Amino acid sequence: MDAYVDLRLLPDPEFPQPLLMNALFAKFHRGLVAHGEGRIGISFPEVDARRPSLGACLRLHGGAGELSAFLGSGWLAGMADHLAVGQVAPVPPGAGHCLVRRVQAKSSPERLRRRLMRRKGIGEAEAAEAIPDASARRLDLPYLTLRSASTGQQFRLFIEHLPAQAGASPGAFSAYGLSPTATLPWF
Incomplete structure (x- = not known):
């Protein structure tokens, strides 16, 4: 991960920024699936967990050649009016490292109970004891x-x-550009 490129959403009076970010990310995901996952990671440098918001910038991380090839593959078609694409640039010296990962919420306790009853052949009372209502978690x-x-x-x-750390951790990235173990340069 020696290079990065920023994709910044432009203000648009017709479309709210979260809607545009959803569209951009969907295109990124489809492009990454077609291009080959594992070598490109993402971060959101304007993330604000207090609001919560991902901001208006999607940052791609990878090797300079890999990022250039990916950007040239045409996956951004249709977003030109809504996006400013930066240049592929080297990661600044002294950048920290951050883990950017997917977090999946546990489903509703009711759904989990029905699934447990089907899989284990147990009754409602037993499933309710195994999975209490308090097990639901809001993210x-x-x-x-x-x-x-x-x-x-x-x-x-x-x-x-996750909070920035001093050292890098290796690993592969999913088709969403996220990893449970690999860190990205954070600056």
């Missing part, structure tokens, strides 16, 4: 709203930026 993390290509259902992709 206060920024998220993107995406549509599954396989099921057509909408879902929220919750994204967590």
Whole structure:
């Protein structure tokens, strides 16, 4: 991860910024699936966990050649009016490292109980004891709203930026540009 490029959303009176970020990320995901996942990671340098908001900038991280090839593959078609694409640039010296990962919320306790009853062949009372209502967890993390290509259902992709750390951790990135182990330069 020696290079990066910023994709910045431009203000638009017709479309709110979160809607544009959802569209940009959906295109990024499809482009990454076609290009080959594992070598490009993402971060949101303007993330604000207090609001929660991902901001207006999507930063791609990778090797300079890899990023240039990816940007040249045409996955950004249709976003030109809504986006300012920066130049591929080297990571500044002294940058920290940050883990940017997906966080999945546990489903509703009711759904989990039905699933447990089907899988284990147990009754409602036993399932309620195994999965209490208190097991539901609400996430206060920024998220993107995406549509599954396989099921057509909408879902929220919750994204967590962990605090910056001094050292880098290796690993691969998913088709969302996220990793449970690999860090990215943070600046």
